Amino acid sequence: MAEVPIPTCRWGIITTGLISSWFVADLVAPRSDAKARHVIQAIGSSSLDKSKGFAAKYLKDAASAHDPALYGSYAEVYSDPNVDCVYIGSPHGFHKRDCLAAIAAGKNILCEKAFTINAREAREVFDAAKQKGVYIAEAMWLRHRPMVTELRRLLYEDNVIGEVFRTASDFQMYLDMAGLPSTSRYKDIDLGAGSLLDIGIYALTWAILTLEPKAPAQREMPKIMAAQSFVDGIEVTTSVVLHYPSSGRQGIVSSTTERKNGASQIVATIDGTNGFVEVEGSAPSHPRSFTVYPKWTGDEKPQGKKYDFDRPQQGFIYEADNTALDLAAGRKESPVMPWSETIRVMEIMDEIRRQGGTKYSVDAA
The missing domain is CATH 3.30.360.10 (Dihydrodipicolinate Reductase; domain 2)
Known part of the structure; x- marks a missing residue:
């Protein structure tokens, strides 16, 4: 019986702060139990120099690293046709803004916690995602471990x-x-x-x-x-x-x-x-x-x-794997962290x- 290939997810990374560095480091680290293949396709920051510095620091030694497109804005990541899913690692005060911009561009999204400032903002983001027909999930990584x-x-x-x-x-x-x-x-x-x-x-x-x-x-x-x-x-x-x-x-x-x-x-x-x-x-x-x-x-x-359960990766890889599997299955919500649960929290x-x-x-x- 032929082995079923694992899905590939090409990521666009928004912001170059600490949480994004942890996420990227996990995705490019070697592992034997991969459920998906992860490619850092694009990196967007407030300046091109920041994106270049981030890639040089966190991707230079990764054996599986792909040379990503480096951008001096978030909008360029959203408009990149080669990006399958955007990881939003900005502070939660900017999550609504960044999610709505990515949704408007038709991008799938994994957005850091706290998902938004309040439940009303979360509902607004999910309503926009439903109308656009894109996948979006809150990146509460504990739940995926x-x-x-x-x-x-x-x-x-x-x-x-x-x-x-x-x-x-x-x-x-x-x-x-x-x-x-x-x-x-x-x-x-x-x-x-x-x-x-x-x-x-x-x-x-x-x-x-x-x-x-x-x-x-x-x-x-x-x-x-x-x-x-x-x-x-x-x-x-x-x-x-x-x-x-x-x-x-x-x-x-x-x-x-x-x-x-x-x-x-x-x-x-x-x-x-x-x-x-x-x-x-x-x-x-x-x-x-x-x-x-x-x-x-x-x-x-x-x-x-x-x-x-100690291991070299910090644990972001599990939510990334599940996101890639969700996208491959055509799901618009994460069964681990569905929209209703984000709103309830x-x-x-x-x-x-x-x-x-x-x-x-x-x-x-």
Whole structure:
């Protein structure tokens, strides 16, 4: 029987910042388990020099690297007929603008999280994509990881810790707000500044992934209790309790830009009636492993079974593979992160901000 060839996806990369560098580095790294072939077809930035510098730094040593078209604008990437899908790595305050421009050009899109500033913007982007008939998905890479698939299987098929009743996740990242320049996106309220949309979304995602056993389309909206703290008008700390009325499960979600975390930590804890799980990594966005423990009843921590998912790539390759497979199958939405789920997460964060007091200019639009 002839081997079915894997699909090829030719990517146009928008912006040349840190998140785009991680994405590109993952795509061009050698691997033996590829589900798709990825080609960096084009790179667009605010200047041609930035695109040239990005390609020289991140593509020069890649054995599989293709010489991409280098552009000094985003529009040139959108109009490049050889680009199959655009990866948008701009700050979330620009996502609506960049998505609508790419959609207008008829391009498929994988857009970084947070997908937009609020749920209203997300609906506007999805409506435009539906009218144009293009694929678009939020690049919440946690949801695509094999680690998450295995963890959810253990929790809700094998019931390894009994009935799940609580998850806690905290994302810490220190920013010297007083020392940042006034031009920093971290201080620009119009660009969605604050810990919640930038890093808190990862802690929130851990709660959603481990407390909700059903498929995205069947998941309930939790009750939300939230508080936020501010420095110079910018939200720096968010604390949230999620409560699921149908099951009684609770999520404890928090984020702060006022504290630096260590290089290795427990990034999420899932509690069940017969045991618990600790997810290990450098941050909730960068998990490496998880350990399943029996119920802790004595003085000493019990022995657990570790599941290690550490590998050279950071983990962007999984969402890229799934995007390529979606496009090859003719899908317009990701089954892993469908449009309705992106909107639901944005609605949860809208409510957290409403209770906490964070208001962006686009909220009133």
